[in-house]
Amino acid sequence: MTIRRRPIVHDGPGGPFEGVFAWDDAVTGARPAVLVIPNVLGQKESDNEKAEALAALGYAAFACDVFGQGKRTQRGEGASRYMDELNADRALLRDRLCASLAALVAQDEADADRAAAIGFCFGGKCVLDMARAGLAIRGGVSFHGVYDRPDYDSVTPVTARLLICHGWDDPLGPPQAVVALGEELTQASADWQIHAYGGAGHGFTDVLLREAGAGFGYNAAADRRSWAAMRFFLQELFQI
Template structure:
Protein backbone atom coordinates (compact mmCIF):
# COMPACT_ATOMS: atom_id res chain seq x y z
CA UNK A 1 0.00 0.00 0.00
CA UNK A 2 1.11 3.52 -0.79
CA UNK A 3 -0.08 6.96 0.24
CA UNK A 4 0.91 10.55 -0.33
CA UNK A 5 -0.27 14.02 0.60
CA UNK A 6 -1.39 16.29 -2.23
CA UNK A 7 -1.82 20.05 -2.05
CA UNK A 8 -4.50 21.69 -4.16
CA UNK A 9 -6.22 25.09 -4.13
CA UNK A 10 -9.47 26.95 -4.29
CA UNK A 11 -8.57 30.61 -4.72
CA UNK A 12 -6.17 31.51 -1.93
CA UNK A 13 -7.11 28.50 0.20
CA UNK A 14 -4.52 25.72 0.22
CA UNK A 15 -6.05 22.30 0.81
CA UNK A 16 -4.09 19.17 1.73
CA UNK A 17 -5.60 15.81 0.80
CA UNK A 18 -4.52 12.20 1.32
CA UNK A 19 -4.22 9.76 -1.60
CA UNK A 20 -4.07 5.99 -1.00
CA UNK A 21 -3.62 3.17 -3.51
CA UNK A 22 -2.34 -0.39 -3.81
CA UNK A 23 0.97 -0.26 -5.65
CA UNK A 24 0.82 -4.01 -6.28
CA UNK A 25 -1.84 -3.32 -8.90
CA UNK A 26 -1.00 -1.84 -12.27
CA UNK A 27 -2.88 0.47 -14.60
CA UNK A 28 -5.52 3.09 -13.94
CA UNK A 29 -8.40 2.03 -11.69
CA UNK A 30 -11.60 3.63 -10.33
CA UNK A 31 -11.09 6.63 -8.09
CA UNK A 32 -13.14 7.32 -4.97
CA UNK A 33 -13.32 10.60 -3.08
CA UNK A 34 -13.65 10.43 0.70
CA UNK A 35 -15.24 13.48 2.31
CA UNK A 36 -14.62 13.50 6.08
CA UNK A 37 -16.88 14.31 8.97
CA UNK A 38 -17.16 17.96 9.97
CA UNK A 39 -14.03 17.81 12.14
CA UNK A 40 -11.72 17.54 9.13
CA UNK A 41 -9.36 15.08 7.49
CA UNK A 42 -8.66 12.94 10.53
CA UNK A 43 -7.76 9.30 11.12
CA UNK A 44 -11.36 8.19 10.48
CA UNK A 45 -11.24 9.52 6.90
CA UNK A 46 -7.70 8.31 6.19
CA UNK A 47 -8.58 4.81 7.37
CA UNK A 48 -11.57 4.72 4.99
CA UNK A 49 -9.27 5.78 2.16
CA UNK A 50 -6.87 2.98 3.09
CA UNK A 51 -9.70 0.45 3.16
CA UNK A 52 -10.86 1.55 -0.28
CA UNK A 53 -7.31 1.20 -1.58
CA UNK A 54 -7.21 -2.35 -0.25
CA UNK A 55 -10.33 -3.05 -2.35
CA UNK A 56 -8.49 -1.96 -5.47
CA UNK A 57 -9.62 1.65 -5.76
CA UNK A 58 -7.55 4.82 -5.67
CA UNK A 59 -8.96 6.85 -2.78
CA UNK A 60 -8.51 10.55 -2.14
CA UNK A 61 -9.55 11.85 1.27
CA UNK A 62 -10.32 15.52 0.80
CA UNK A 63 -9.59 18.54 2.96
CA UNK A 64 -12.58 20.87 3.23
CA UNK A 65 -11.15 23.34 5.76
CA UNK A 66 -7.71 24.19 4.40
CA UNK A 67 -4.16 23.32 5.46
CA UNK A 68 -5.40 19.90 6.58
CA UNK A 69 -6.88 21.44 9.72
CA UNK A 70 -8.63 19.07 12.13
CA UNK A 71 -10.91 20.50 14.81
CA UNK A 72 -11.06 18.83 18.25
CA UNK A 73 -14.79 19.16 18.88
CA UNK A 74 -18.13 20.33 17.52
CA UNK A 75 -18.14 23.84 19.09
CA UNK A 76 -14.76 24.66 17.57
CA UNK A 77 -15.68 23.50 14.07
CA UNK A 78 -19.18 24.99 13.86
CA UNK A 79 -18.06 28.47 12.64
CA UNK A 80 -16.24 26.85 9.71
CA UNK A 81 -19.20 24.62 8.87
CA UNK A 82 -21.69 27.50 9.10
CA UNK A 83 -19.47 29.55 6.79
CA UNK A 84 -19.66 26.86 4.12
CA UNK A 85 -23.39 26.36 4.65
CA UNK A 86 -23.72 30.10 4.07
CA UNK A 87 -21.56 30.06 0.93
CA UNK A 88 -22.51 26.93 -0.96
CA UNK A 89 -20.65 28.11 -4.05
CA UNK A 90 -17.38 28.04 -2.07
CA UNK A 91 -18.35 24.67 -0.58
CA UNK A 92 -19.03 23.25 -4.02
CA UNK A 93 -15.79 24.67 -5.40
CA UNK A 94 -13.83 22.90 -2.68
CA UNK A 95 -15.60 19.64 -3.47
CA UNK A 96 -15.04 20.06 -7.22
CA UNK A 97 -11.37 20.89 -6.70
CA UNK A 98 -10.95 17.63 -4.76
CA UNK A 99 -12.62 15.76 -7.63
CA UNK A 100 -10.39 17.41 -10.22
CA UNK A 101 -7.33 16.57 -8.13
CA UNK A 102 -8.38 12.92 -7.90
CA UNK A 103 -8.91 12.45 -11.63
CA UNK A 104 -5.60 14.15 -12.41
CA UNK A 105 -3.65 11.37 -10.65
CA UNK A 106 -1.99 8.88 -13.03
CA UNK A 107 -3.28 5.90 -11.01
CA UNK A 108 -6.92 6.91 -11.61
CA UNK A 109 -9.31 5.97 -14.41
CA UNK A 110 -11.00 9.36 -14.75
CA UNK A 111 -14.02 7.77 -16.44
CA UNK A 112 -14.87 5.71 -13.34
CA UNK A 113 -15.26 7.76 -10.18
CA UNK A 114 -17.39 7.81 -7.04
CA UNK A 115 -17.57 9.65 -3.73
CA UNK A 116 -18.35 8.71 -0.15
CA UNK A 117 -18.88 11.01 2.80
CA UNK A 118 -19.55 10.98 6.50
CA UNK A 119 -21.80 13.53 8.27
CA UNK A 120 -20.86 16.91 6.71
CA UNK A 121 -18.84 14.95 4.16
CA UNK A 122 -21.96 13.06 3.11
CA UNK A 123 -23.69 16.37 2.48
CA UNK A 124 -20.64 17.36 0.44
CA UNK A 125 -21.15 14.34 -1.82
CA UNK A 126 -24.56 15.72 -2.72
CA UNK A 127 -23.20 19.23 -3.32
CA UNK A 128 -20.64 17.79 -5.74
CA UNK A 129 -23.16 15.57 -7.53
CA UNK A 130 -25.63 18.46 -7.84
CA UNK A 131 -23.21 20.50 -9.93
CA UNK A 132 -23.02 17.70 -12.46
CA UNK A 133 -19.73 16.06 -11.52
CA UNK A 134 -19.55 12.82 -13.53
CA UNK A 135 -19.71 10.44 -10.59
CA UNK A 136 -20.87 6.87 -11.13
CA UNK A 137 -22.07 6.64 -7.53
CA UNK A 138 -22.17 8.39 -4.17
CA UNK A 139 -22.59 6.80 -0.76
CA UNK A 140 -23.36 8.84 2.35
CA UNK A 141 -23.19 7.83 6.01
CA UNK A 142 -25.12 9.72 8.74
CA UNK A 143 -25.19 12.75 6.44
CA UNK A 144 -26.98 16.02 7.20
CA UNK A 145 -27.92 16.64 3.57
CA UNK A 146 -29.19 20.11 2.69
CA UNK A 147 -32.04 20.74 0.22
CA UNK A 148 -31.06 21.43 -3.37
CA UNK A 149 -30.64 24.93 -4.76
CA UNK A 150 -32.41 26.55 -7.68
CA UNK A 151 -30.96 25.21 -10.90
CA UNK A 152 -29.83 21.87 -9.45
CA UNK A 153 -32.64 19.81 -10.96
CA UNK A 154 -31.51 17.23 -13.46
CA UNK A 155 -27.77 17.69 -12.99
CA UNK A 156 -27.07 14.75 -10.71
CA UNK A 157 -25.94 11.62 -12.59
CA UNK A 158 -24.80 9.29 -9.84
CA UNK A 159 -26.36 6.23 -8.31
CA UNK A 160 -27.11 7.17 -4.70
CA UNK A 161 -26.85 5.25 -1.42
CA UNK A 162 -27.94 7.01 1.80
CA UNK A 163 -27.05 5.15 5.00
CA UNK A 164 -28.72 6.61 8.08
CA UNK A 165 -29.12 5.65 11.71
CA UNK A 166 -32.77 5.14 12.63
CA UNK A 167 -32.09 6.79 16.02
CA UNK A 168 -30.09 9.72 14.62
CA UNK A 169 -31.41 12.99 16.13
CA UNK A 170 -29.25 15.15 13.85
CA UNK A 171 -30.59 14.00 10.48
CA UNK A 172 -34.22 15.09 10.38
CA UNK A 173 -37.06 13.20 8.74
CA UNK A 174 -38.17 16.19 6.67
CA UNK A 175 -34.63 16.59 5.29
CA UNK A 176 -34.58 12.96 4.15
CA UNK A 177 -38.00 13.36 2.61
CA UNK A 178 -36.88 16.43 0.67
CA UNK A 179 -33.81 14.65 -0.65
CA UNK A 180 -35.67 11.50 -1.67
CA UNK A 181 -38.27 13.64 -3.43
CA UNK A 182 -35.43 15.19 -5.43
CA UNK A 183 -34.10 11.75 -6.34
CA UNK A 184 -37.55 10.51 -7.36
CA UNK A 185 -38.18 13.57 -9.51
CA UNK A 186 -34.92 13.07 -11.40
CA UNK A 187 -35.58 9.31 -11.71
CA UNK A 188 -32.21 8.35 -10.26
CA UNK A 189 -31.11 4.93 -9.04
CA UNK A 190 -31.18 5.43 -5.26
CA UNK A 191 -31.36 3.61 -1.91
CA UNK A 192 -32.12 4.90 1.57
CA UNK A 193 -31.29 2.45 4.35
CA UNK A 194 -32.15 3.09 7.99
CA UNK A 195 -30.15 1.07 10.51
CA UNK A 196 -32.00 0.14 13.68
CA UNK A 197 -30.50 1.25 17.02
CA UNK A 198 -27.88 3.33 15.18
CA UNK A 199 -27.20 6.95 16.16
CA UNK A 200 -25.32 9.80 14.54
CA UNK A 201 -21.68 9.05 13.60
CA UNK A 202 -22.38 5.32 13.75
CA UNK A 203 -19.28 4.60 11.60
CA UNK A 204 -16.85 6.35 13.95
CA UNK A 205 -15.37 4.19 16.74
CA UNK A 206 -14.47 7.34 18.68
CA UNK A 207 -18.00 8.80 18.56
CA UNK A 208 -18.89 7.67 22.09
CA UNK A 209 -15.83 9.45 23.47
CA UNK A 210 -17.17 12.81 22.34
CA UNK A 211 -19.85 12.68 25.03
CA UNK A 212 -22.55 14.16 22.79
CA UNK A 213 -26.14 12.92 23.11
CA UNK A 214 -27.31 11.10 20.01
CA UNK A 215 -23.76 10.33 18.82
CA UNK A 216 -22.48 6.77 19.04
CA UNK A 217 -20.61 4.00 17.27
CA UNK A 218 -22.48 0.95 16.00
CA UNK A 219 -20.20 -1.77 14.65
CA UNK A 220 -23.01 -3.75 13.01
CA UNK A 221 -24.41 -0.71 11.19
CA UNK A 222 -20.91 0.26 10.08
CA UNK A 223 -20.21 -3.21 8.68
CA UNK A 224 -23.56 -3.49 6.93
CA UNK A 225 -23.38 -0.02 5.38
CA UNK A 226 -19.82 -0.60 4.16
CA UNK A 227 -20.86 -3.90 2.56
CA UNK A 228 -23.75 -2.18 0.79
CA UNK A 229 -21.38 0.53 -0.46
CA UNK A 230 -19.06 -2.12 -1.85
CA UNK A 231 -21.93 -3.75 -3.73
CA UNK A 232 -22.97 -0.37 -5.12
CA UNK A 233 -19.47 0.32 -6.46
CA UNK A 234 -19.12 -3.15 -7.97
CA UNK A 235 -22.37 -2.56 -9.84
CA UNK A 236 -21.59 1.03 -10.86
CA UNK A 237 -18.08 0.39 -12.13
CA UNK A 238 -18.84 -2.69 -14.23
CA UNK A 239 -21.09 -0.76 -16.60
Protein backbone atom coordinates (compact mmCIF):
# COMPACT_ATOMS: atom_id res chain seq x y z
CA MET A 1 0.00 0.00 0.00
CA THR A 2 1.32 3.41 -1.01
CA ILE A 3 -0.77 6.47 -0.28
CA ARG A 4 -0.37 9.08 -2.99
CA ARG A 5 -1.47 12.68 -3.17
CA ARG A 6 -1.75 15.23 -5.96
CA PRO A 7 -2.90 18.84 -6.04
CA ILE A 8 -6.07 19.66 -7.92
CA VAL A 9 -6.79 23.17 -9.19
CA HIS A 10 -10.33 23.61 -10.47
CA ASP A 11 -12.76 26.31 -11.47
CA GLY A 12 -15.83 27.43 -9.58
CA PRO A 13 -17.69 30.60 -8.68
CA GLY A 14 -15.08 33.13 -7.60
CA GLY A 15 -12.25 30.64 -8.28
CA PRO A 16 -9.83 29.12 -8.99
CA PHE A 17 -9.65 26.72 -6.06
CA GLU A 18 -6.84 24.38 -4.98
CA GLY A 19 -7.06 21.23 -2.89
CA VAL A 20 -5.26 17.93 -2.43
CA PHE A 21 -6.48 14.52 -3.60
CA ALA A 22 -5.30 11.31 -1.90
CA TRP A 23 -5.61 7.66 -2.89
CA ASP A 24 -4.00 4.25 -2.37
CA ASP A 25 -2.27 3.20 -5.58
CA ALA A 26 -2.50 -0.47 -4.57
CA VAL A 27 -6.27 -0.32 -5.05
CA THR A 28 -7.42 -0.78 -8.62
CA GLY A 29 -10.43 0.85 -10.19
CA ALA A 30 -12.80 3.47 -8.87
CA ARG A 31 -13.65 3.43 -5.16
CA PRO A 32 -16.02 5.39 -2.90
CA ALA A 33 -15.11 9.07 -2.82
CA VAL A 34 -15.05 11.33 0.26
CA LEU A 35 -14.88 15.13 0.22
CA VAL A 36 -12.96 16.57 3.20
CA ILE A 37 -14.09 20.12 4.04
CA PRO A 38 -11.77 22.27 6.19
CA ASN A 39 -12.51 24.49 9.16
CA VAL A 40 -12.41 28.28 9.46
CA LEU A 41 -8.72 28.47 8.50
CA GLY A 42 -9.20 26.96 5.05
CA GLN A 43 -7.35 24.20 3.21
CA LYS A 44 -4.17 23.11 5.05
CA GLU A 45 -1.88 20.20 5.79
CA SER A 46 -4.03 18.72 8.55
CA ASP A 47 -6.87 18.39 6.02
CA ASN A 48 -4.52 16.66 3.58
CA GLU A 49 -3.59 14.24 6.35
CA LYS A 50 -7.28 13.47 6.93
CA ALA A 51 -7.60 12.74 3.20
CA GLU A 52 -4.61 10.40 3.41
CA ALA A 53 -6.13 8.62 6.41
CA LEU A 54 -9.31 8.06 4.39
CA ALA A 55 -7.24 6.82 1.45
CA ALA A 56 -5.63 4.27 3.77
CA LEU A 57 -9.15 3.01 4.55
CA GLY A 58 -9.78 2.40 0.86
CA TYR A 59 -11.46 5.65 -0.19
CA ALA A 60 -10.55 8.31 -2.73
CA ALA A 61 -10.46 11.56 -0.76
CA PHE A 62 -10.19 15.24 -1.67
CA ALA A 63 -9.27 17.87 0.92
CA CYS A 64 -11.04 20.70 -0.83
CA ASP A 65 -10.83 24.49 -0.88
CA VAL A 66 -13.97 26.65 -0.76
CA PHE A 67 -12.26 29.98 -0.01
CA GLY A 68 -10.19 30.29 -3.19
CA GLN A 69 -6.63 29.54 -4.24
CA GLY A 70 -4.18 31.13 -1.79
CA LYS A 71 -6.91 32.29 0.60
CA ARG A 72 -5.89 30.84 3.94
CA THR A 73 -5.82 32.30 7.44
CA GLN A 74 -4.11 31.75 10.78
CA ARG A 75 -5.58 31.68 14.26
CA GLY A 76 -6.12 35.09 15.77
CA GLU A 77 -7.46 38.35 14.41
CA GLY A 78 -8.95 38.01 10.94
CA ALA A 79 -9.08 34.21 11.07
CA SER A 80 -12.73 34.11 10.02
CA ARG A 81 -12.71 36.67 7.20
CA TYR A 82 -13.17 34.21 4.32
CA MET A 83 -15.63 32.10 6.27
CA ASP A 84 -17.63 35.22 7.13
CA GLU A 85 -18.03 36.02 3.43
CA LEU A 86 -19.54 32.61 2.79
CA ASN A 87 -21.71 32.66 5.90
CA ALA A 88 -23.21 35.85 4.45
CA ASP A 89 -23.90 34.14 1.10
CA ARG A 90 -24.92 30.55 1.68
CA ALA A 91 -26.02 30.12 -1.94
CA LEU A 92 -22.47 30.93 -3.05
CA LEU A 93 -21.14 28.46 -0.48
CA ARG A 94 -23.49 25.80 -1.86
CA ASP A 95 -22.28 26.43 -5.41
CA ARG A 96 -18.63 26.23 -4.35
CA LEU A 97 -19.29 22.95 -2.56
CA CYS A 98 -20.92 21.66 -5.72
CA ALA A 99 -17.78 22.60 -7.68
CA SER A 100 -15.55 20.85 -5.11
CA LEU A 101 -17.63 17.70 -5.30
CA ALA A 102 -17.46 17.78 -9.10
CA ALA A 103 -13.66 18.05 -8.94
CA LEU A 104 -13.53 15.01 -6.65
CA VAL A 105 -15.74 12.72 -8.71
CA ALA A 106 -13.93 13.72 -11.91
CA GLN A 107 -10.85 11.82 -10.71
CA ASP A 108 -10.31 8.40 -12.27
CA GLU A 109 -9.91 6.79 -8.85
CA ALA A 110 -13.26 8.12 -7.59
CA ASP A 111 -16.63 6.44 -8.08
CA ALA A 112 -18.98 9.30 -8.96
CA ASP A 113 -22.01 7.27 -7.87
CA ARG A 114 -20.62 6.62 -4.38
CA ALA A 115 -19.68 9.94 -2.81
CA ALA A 116 -19.79 11.27 0.74
CA ALA A 117 -18.51 14.31 2.60
CA ILE A 118 -16.96 14.97 6.00
CA GLY A 119 -16.23 18.35 7.52
CA PHE A 120 -14.84 20.01 10.60
CA CYS A 121 -16.28 23.10 12.35
CA PHE A 122 -17.26 25.36 9.43
CA GLY A 123 -16.74 22.29 7.26
CA GLY A 124 -19.32 20.47 9.36
CA LYS A 125 -21.82 23.17 8.50
CA CYS A 126 -20.86 22.69 4.85
CA VAL A 127 -21.68 18.97 5.04
CA LEU A 128 -25.13 19.77 6.37
CA ASP A 129 -25.64 22.37 3.65
CA MET A 130 -24.71 19.83 0.98
CA ALA A 131 -27.43 17.53 2.29
CA ARG A 132 -29.92 20.39 2.60
CA ALA A 133 -29.21 21.42 -1.00
CA GLY A 134 -29.60 17.90 -2.35
CA LEU A 135 -26.06 17.66 -3.70
CA ALA A 136 -25.03 14.24 -4.98
CA ILE A 137 -23.66 12.66 -1.81
CA ARG A 138 -24.95 9.48 -0.23
CA GLY A 139 -24.02 10.63 3.25
CA GLY A 140 -22.11 13.11 5.34
CA VAL A 141 -20.34 13.42 8.69
CA SER A 142 -20.22 16.71 10.59
CA PHE A 143 -17.52 16.97 13.27
CA HIS A 144 -18.19 19.78 15.80
CA GLY A 145 -20.12 21.66 13.15
CA VAL A 146 -22.38 24.71 13.25
CA TYR A 147 -26.08 24.04 12.79
CA ASP A 148 -27.79 27.23 11.63
CA ARG A 149 -29.96 26.78 8.55
CA PRO A 150 -29.24 28.50 5.22
CA ASP A 151 -31.51 31.21 3.85
CA TYR A 152 -32.71 29.05 0.95
CA ASP A 153 -35.23 26.22 1.08
CA SER A 154 -33.88 22.76 1.78
CA VAL A 155 -34.86 19.79 -0.30
CA THR A 156 -37.47 17.38 1.04
CA PRO A 157 -36.72 14.64 1.62
CA VAL A 158 -33.07 15.00 2.52
CA THR A 159 -31.71 11.79 1.01
CA ALA A 160 -28.12 11.96 2.27
CA ARG A 161 -27.66 10.00 5.49
CA LEU A 162 -26.09 12.12 8.22
CA LEU A 163 -23.88 11.53 11.24
CA ILE A 164 -23.40 14.55 13.49
CA CYS A 165 -20.53 14.24 15.99
CA HIS A 166 -21.05 16.91 18.61
CA GLY A 167 -19.16 18.10 21.67
CA TRP A 168 -21.77 18.59 24.37
CA ASP A 169 -19.95 21.58 25.87
CA ASP A 170 -19.67 23.38 22.52
CA PRO A 171 -20.92 26.97 22.99
CA LEU A 172 -21.49 27.24 19.22
CA GLY A 173 -23.93 24.34 19.42
CA PRO A 174 -25.92 24.70 22.64
CA PRO A 175 -28.57 22.09 23.47
CA GLN A 176 -31.37 24.09 21.85
CA ALA A 177 -29.43 24.22 18.56
CA VAL A 178 -28.88 20.47 18.65
CA VAL A 179 -32.58 19.83 19.30
CA ALA A 180 -33.51 22.24 16.49
CA LEU A 181 -31.22 20.38 14.10
CA GLY A 182 -32.80 17.06 15.02
CA GLU A 183 -36.25 18.53 14.47
CA GLU A 184 -35.20 20.01 11.13
CA LEU A 185 -33.79 16.74 9.86
CA THR A 186 -36.79 14.79 11.10
CA GLN A 187 -39.16 17.14 9.26
CA ALA A 188 -37.02 16.63 6.14
CA SER A 189 -37.40 12.81 6.49
CA ALA A 190 -33.63 12.42 6.74
CA ASP A 191 -31.80 9.34 8.04
CA TRP A 192 -29.81 11.03 10.80
CA GLN A 193 -27.96 10.34 14.04
CA ILE A 194 -26.30 12.63 16.56
CA HIS A 195 -23.45 11.44 18.78
CA ALA A 196 -22.80 13.82 21.68
CA TYR A 197 -19.53 13.55 23.62
CA GLY A 198 -19.56 14.65 27.25
CA GLY A 199 -16.71 16.89 28.35
CA ALA A 200 -15.89 17.83 24.74
CA GLY A 201 -16.31 21.23 23.13
CA HIS A 202 -15.84 22.90 19.80
CA GLY A 203 -12.82 21.72 17.81
CA PHE A 204 -12.44 18.44 19.69
CA THR A 205 -10.63 16.78 16.73
CA ASP A 206 -8.06 19.59 16.35
CA VAL A 207 -4.81 18.49 17.99
CA LEU A 208 -3.43 22.02 17.60
CA LEU A 209 -6.31 23.57 19.53
CA ARG A 210 -5.21 23.19 23.12
CA GLU A 211 -5.80 25.48 26.10
CA ALA A 212 -8.31 27.36 23.97
CA GLY A 213 -10.71 28.31 26.73
CA ALA A 214 -13.90 26.83 28.12
CA GLY A 215 -15.95 25.01 25.53
CA PHE A 216 -13.17 24.83 22.94
CA GLY A 217 -10.21 22.56 22.33
CA TYR A 218 -8.90 19.12 21.53
CA ASN A 219 -10.36 16.10 23.29
CA ALA A 220 -8.54 12.83 22.59
CA ALA A 221 -11.41 10.54 23.58
CA ALA A 222 -13.99 12.40 21.47
CA ASP A 223 -11.55 12.54 18.56
CA ARG A 224 -10.96 8.78 18.70
CA ARG A 225 -14.61 7.87 19.21
CA SER A 226 -15.93 10.16 16.48
CA TRP A 227 -13.43 8.84 13.92
CA ALA A 228 -14.45 5.28 14.79
CA ALA A 229 -18.10 6.27 14.37
CA MET A 230 -17.29 7.79 10.98
CA ARG A 231 -15.53 4.62 9.86
CA PHE A 232 -18.56 2.48 10.70
CA PHE A 233 -20.91 5.03 9.11
CA LEU A 234 -19.00 5.01 5.82
CA GLN A 235 -18.73 1.20 5.81
CA GLU A 236 -22.47 0.91 6.25
CA LEU A 237 -23.15 3.68 3.74
CA PHE A 238 -21.13 2.05 0.99
CA GLN A 239 -21.70 -1.58 2.04
CA ILE A 240 -17.99 -2.36 2.22
